[in-house]
Amino acid sequence: MHKTAIRKGLARCPRCNKLQPATDNYMRCSRCHAFFYQRHPRSLQYTLAWTISALIMFVPANFFPIMIYYELGVADPMTILAGIDSLIDSGMFPIAFIVFTASFFVPLAKLCGLIFLVLATYQKITFSPVYSGKIYRVVDSLGPWSMLDVFVVALSGALVKFGIFTNVQPASGATYFTLMVVFSMFAAHSFDPRLLWDKKNND
Numbered sequence: 128m129h130k131t132a133i134r135k136g137l138a139r140c141p142r143c144n145k146l147q148p149a150t151d152n153y154m155r156c157s158r159c160h161a162f163f164y165q166r167h168p169r170s171l172q173y174t175l176a177w178t179i180s181a182l183i184m185f186v187p188a189n190f191f192p193i194m195i196y197y198e199l200g201v202a203d204p205m206t207i208l209a210g211i212d213s214l215i216d217s218g219m220f221p222i223a224f225i226v227f228t229a230s231f232f233v234p235l236a237k238l239c240g241l242i243f244l245v246l247a248t249y250q251k252i253t254f255s256p257v258y259s260g261k262i263y264r265v266v267d268s269l270g271p272w273s274m275l276d277v278f279v280v281a282l283s284g285a286l287v288k289f290g291i292f293t294n295v296q297p298a299s300g301a302t303y304f305t306l307m308v309v310f311s312m313f314a315a316h317s318f319d320p321r322l323l324w325d326k327k328n329n330d
Contacts, residue, residue: 136148136149137149138154138163138165140156140158140159140161140163141161141163142156142159142161142163143156143158143159143161145157145158145159149165151165152164152165152166152168153165166319166321166322167317167319170317170318170319170322171245171248171249171318171322173313173314173317174241174244174245174314174315174317174318175245177310177311177313177314177317178238178241178242178245178310178311178314180306180310180314181234181238181306181307181308181310181311181314182238184303184304184306184307184310185234185235185238185307187299187300187303188207188300188303188304188306188307189206189207189208189231189300190206190300191206191298191299191300191303192204192205192206192298192299192300193205193206193207193210193230193297193298193300193301193304194210194296194297194298194300194301195296195297195298197296204298206300207226207230207231207300207304208231210226211223211226211227211230211231214226230304233269234307234308234311236269237266237269237311237315238311238314240262240263240265240266240269241266241311241314241315241318243262244259244262244263244266244318244320244323245318247259247323248322248323259320259323260320260323263318263320263323266315267315
């Protein structure tokens with residue numbers, strides 16, 4: 128059985144890292160006087176709720192146009208996947224790869240990873256907490272990569288200046304995509320990875 132701080136009646140302050148006797152789940156550090164939770168209350172419930180919300184936003188984010196391009200006054204609504212296909216047809220393979228990674232693969236991989244972590248903690252999946260912890264670190268590190276879409280917006284503005292498009296306007300898909308990114312960040316922040324080790328000790 129793994130020796131963890133909670134099994135020894137100890138708690139670590141996340142601000143100053145002081146290890147001290149655990150008096151309750153909600154504690155105050157004896158060194159820096161910061162308040163903290165020994166385990167985040169309802170961590171799995173919040174994580175699952177935010178993840179489901181992000182999954183719901185993922186559908187319209189890819190179904191509805193994310194931008195509307197105007198070329199010679201003709202509107203051309205474009206979804207994320209249609210934009211990737213258009214970039215490939217134009218020979219812009221590196222940019223198409225960036226858009227696919229940032230707009231489709233990374234968000235979907237992050238949401239699948241969060242669902243896996245919740246199921247692993249709920250004891251629906253038997254998996255080593257060491258590898259589950261590595262999956263959590265990967266999921267947590269994926270957050271900033273979703274902001275690569277800012278690069279796509281900047282690129283679209285550059286294309287307008289160079290005269291390839293006469294105008295570019297964001298569409299409803301951009302709103303859903305933003306909500307999906309925000310909800311997935313909340314989901315990752317809500318998950319307490321220490322629960323993976325608690326689950327291992329209770330097996």
